[in-house]
Amino acid sequence: MAASLASYIALPGTTGEAMEHWHDVFGGELQIMRYGDVPPMEGMPFTPDPQAVAHATLVLPGGTIAGGDAMEDGNDYNVRGSAYSLLYTTDTADEARGLIAKLVDGGGEVGMPFERAPWGGWYGQVFDRFGVMWSFSTDND
Known part of the structure; x- marks a missing residue:
């Protein structure tokens, strides 16, 4: 596989909804894997909600957006107002x-x-x- 670069974003429990919305807007190929779709992983430091997004990718013309739901680890990540787009x-x-x-x-x-x-x-x-x-x-x- 050739090297590639993708944007990765972790949203507070809304990654699946966001990826589906972006798929509706931009088209492309969407894949969403939820924690309930994968076998339990040994050593996992938390017990994820089975409906939470473990990993998602949206392949668009010219690039890829990947992401997953942010886990509740005490960090409050600000989506809007941060220094990215x-x-x-x-x-x-x-x-x-x-x-x-x-x-x-x-x-x-x-x-x-x-x-x-x-x-x-x-x-x-x-x-x-x-x-x-x-x-x-x-x-x-």
Whole structure:
């Protein structure tokens, strides 16, 4: 297998719902494995909910998003307002506008309007209903 790089995100019990939503928005190939689908693992430091997502992947044109449900370990990870986003580069501005509209229609909100950028391309941001910031970019009209 060739080397590859994927974004990995752990959401607070909503990874399955988020992955299904992103699959509806972006298409691609989705696989979700829940803890109840795998045999018990020796040495596991916690007892996971059988419905919690152990691992999920969404393979999109141009990349992969992977993730799982965050376990209750006392850490409170902030999804929205953290210093990251998922950058999705499209072939055209209209394609980006369509994806942004689907995320907004699915309960998200625009963080930065999709407009001409100082470097000459197009750029904008939207927060989906899970608090994940999606940045969209294209060099083409």
